[in-house]
Amino acid sequence: MSPQRRRRLGFAVAGWTVTFLLIAPFLWMVLGSFKTTVDFLAFPPVFVFTPTLDNYRQVLADNSFLHYTLNSTIVATGATALGLLLGIPAAYALARWRRTGIGVVLLLARMAPGIAFLIPLFVMFLELQLVGSYVSLIASHLIFTLPLTVWMMIGFIEAVPIEIEKAALIDGCSLVGVLLRIIVPLTAQGIAATGILAFIASWNNFLFALVLANEKTKTLPVAVLGYIGYNSIQWGTLMAAATFITLPVLVLALCVQRYIVRGLVAGAVTG
Numbered sequence: 001m002s003p004q005r006r007r008r009l010g011f012a013v014a015g016w017t018v019t020f021l022l023i024a025p026f027l028w029m030v031l032g033s034f035k036t037t038v039d040f041l042a043f044p045p046v047f048v049f050t051p052t053l054d055n056y057r058q059v060l061a062d063n064s065f066l067h068y069t070l071n072s073t074i075v076a077t078g079a080t081a082l083g084l085l086l087g088i089p090a091a092y093a094l095a096r097w098r099r100t101g102i103g104v105v106l107l108l109a110r111m112a113p114g115i116a117f118l119i120p121l122f123v124m125f126l127e128l129q130l131v132g133s134y135v136s137l138i139a140s141h142l143i144f145t146l147p148l149t150v151w152m153m154i155g156f157i158e159a160v161p162i163e164i165e166k167a168a169l170i171d172g173c174s175l176v177g178v179l180l181r182i183i184v185p186l187t188a189q190g191i192a193a194t195g196i197l198a199f200i201a202s203w204n205n206f207l208f209a210l211v212l213a214n215e216k217t218k219t220l221p222v223a224v225l226g227y228i229g230y231n232s233i234q235w236g237t238l239m240a241a242a243t244f245i246t247l248p249v250l251v252l253a254l255c256v257q258r259y260i261v262r263g264l265v266a267g268a269v270t271g
Contacts, residue, residue, distance in 0.1 A: 033055050033056065033236065033239035033242075033243045034049075034053070034236075036052055037236055041235065054236070055237045055239065059240045059241050068218055068222075068223040069220060069244075071134075071213075072203055075141060075217075075219055076199050078138040079137075079142060079144075079145045082138060082142060082145070082146075083149045084191065086142075087145075087146050087148075087149030088149065088153055090106075091149065091151075091154045091156075091157055092153075092157055095158045106146070110144070110147035114143065114144075114205075114207050121136075125139075125140075137209060137213060137219070140208045141201075141208065148197060148201060152197070153187065153190060153191070155190075156187040156189075156191075156194075159187075160183060160186050164182055164186075165178050165183075196252060200253070203249055204221060204249070205219075205221065206221040206222060209221060209222045220241075221245065223241070224241050224245065
């Protein structure tokens with residue numbers, strides 16, 4: 001075997017190994033959702049068993065779970081839409097006028113742990129009597145969606161030739177018109193990729209929803225705690241609920257994966 005073929009084989013083996021390690025927890029979760037409690041707790045682990053749909057029936061029969069699904073959809077959609085609405089103009093300003101100081105502040109906000117913002121936000125929303133509302137959840141999730149939107153869109157906007165904007169300005173177009181008529185259409189794939197990643201970040205958030213939500217606005221990651229009791233854990237139902245939480249974002253990512261890849265590649269080609 002030639003050195004080149006050995007190198008390719010090594011890369012292939014490494015790639016498949018990393019892929020397996022990444023998807024193994026998800027596969028174990030899906031497998032556990034079809035097991036009874038006895039099969040799930042069996043040691044050594046049981047891989048050949050009689051599958052059951054009782055766990056999924058129990059989750060779907062719970063009307064509260066469907067309500068929590070609606071809550072997650074409202075919060076994630078609102079946080080993503082607001083993040084794009086505020087983040088795209090901010091990214092345009094940072095990309096064209098090189099306001100690196102503001103960009104660094106946003107990056108630090110993205111890097112900081114969420115717990116650092118939780119107490120100030122809780123006190124603020126408590127004074128405004130907004131704890132337990134969709135407003136507090138959507139606004140708090142902007143801590144994740146807004147910096148992500150800004151920093152991803154900077155690369156996409158920088159990939160657009162500035163000569164096109166100058167030509168539009170000479171023809172009498174305003175800056176807002178340039179943003180809406182040129183930047184947004186030319187970076188549509190980047191906006192789609194950014195929106196999906198922001199939606200996933202908001203959908204999976206647990207900490208802020210745990211503190212700022214109440215029973216009416218509770219989201220899915222927090223609702224899963226209901227299957228963990230003081231004396232026992234409903235493992236099968238817990239795995240089924242976790243599968244339901246993961247499935248929407250997984251299907252969404254698979255349906256638009258080509259746009260994510262194209263957007264990321266386009267954002268990487270600048271200059």
